[in-house]
Amino acid sequence: MRRDIFQAIADPTRRAIIVLIALQAMTPTAIAEHFDTTRQAVSKHLRILTECELIKQEHKGREIFYQLEIDKMKEIDKWLEQFRQIWETRFIQLDNVLATIKKQKK
Amino acid sequence: MRRDIFQAIADPTRRAIIVLIALQAMTPTAIAEHFDTTRQAVSKHLRILTECELIKQEHKGREIFYQLEIDKMKEIDKWLEQFRQIWETRFIQLDNVLATIKKQKK
DNA sequence: TATATACGCAACCTTTCGGTTTCCAAAATT
DNA sequence: AATTTTGGAAACCGAAAGGTTGCGTATATA
Incomplete structure (x- = not known):
């Protein structure tokens, strides 16, 4: 299994999920509504994100809120x-180049 | 095919290659010597990195130098x-909390 | 208590990934 | 001119990724 954070953000759906729940925690069903896949597929993504500790759960009755x-x-x-x-x-180097050009103009 | 930069850095070998050539351009053979795989495997990684424009080539005789x-x-x-x-x-919020605690102590 | 809702898990399938081996072309060396 | 070196391309393979469907369980509602 062995997840790492770079592999986690490689998938565009997972990146979108991360952005989605960045500001407020959401349930799997609510998250799934934003995508063109099944709830189960989203659930899988959430599992991967949880495994590498990019998100955490908060149980509230029968609902589970996922938070970044x-x-x-x-x-x-x-x-x-x-x-x-x-x-x-490199920027500093470019800066020096520009400074040199400026000097030459004088 | 359709590469993107996040997928490119998902692989640990590719991340290592990126770090390796960050400071100076290197040939595929030289890069491969740093890893426990074949030159061809490295070549494949270089292709992927090139496809998403994370690296570029510089031909020099029969050698090709790859640069970040x-x-x-x-x-x-x-x-x-x-x-x-x-x-x-969040940091500011934590800062406020600390400030409040400090205040209460007075 | 029966039913509906929220959710995870397992099985399955297709596609992609990362690797190897084999081969070919071009440039350098002898 | 023959040989060596550099490096990309293709064919092949096993493992993993990402998706779907079906199912079981716990909580809420009727």
Whole structure:
């Protein structure tokens, strides 16, 4: 099984679910209404998202509300960090190029 | 076929390749030496990464150097943006809670 | 208590994924 | 010119993904 967060967000439906419940918790049935699939298919996606702890459940009677674990999303951000350093460096380099051009114009 | 960047980074080997060539361009053979698979398997990953424009080629004689298209990585960052807003809000809320506690102590 | 609703689980099916092996073409070396 | 090196393409394979249908169970409602 062995889920990881990158595999979880690879599926477009799962990404949409994440966005959907980001602001407020929702039940599987309510979520499924937003997509062109069965409730069971959505349920499967929710299971995968739960397995990698991207979402959590909150039972309320016979309903289960799924809520985004926003902190887990930061792990993606964390991975991006190493590249952010690179693209900022490139930006600085571009900045220097522009500065040089400006200098030459004088 | 229809590749997208999220599917591309879902595979751990592809993520490792991305990190590997982030700082300097490399040939398929050189990349493959870092992994426990065949060159052909790496070649397939490179094809997928190329298809979604995460990397680009630079021919040099009979060698092909693959280089990261750092700008494309920003698309992931862009998607995260909507959540960043949420987790910053939560942080502010937590901040308020802490401030309230501090106040009560006085 | 009988019925309706919410939901997960299991079985099944088709498509995709990631890997291997085999082969071919182009460039470099001898 | 013959050989070696680099690397992509195709055929094939087992495993996993994503979907569906059918079923069982717990809670709510009549």
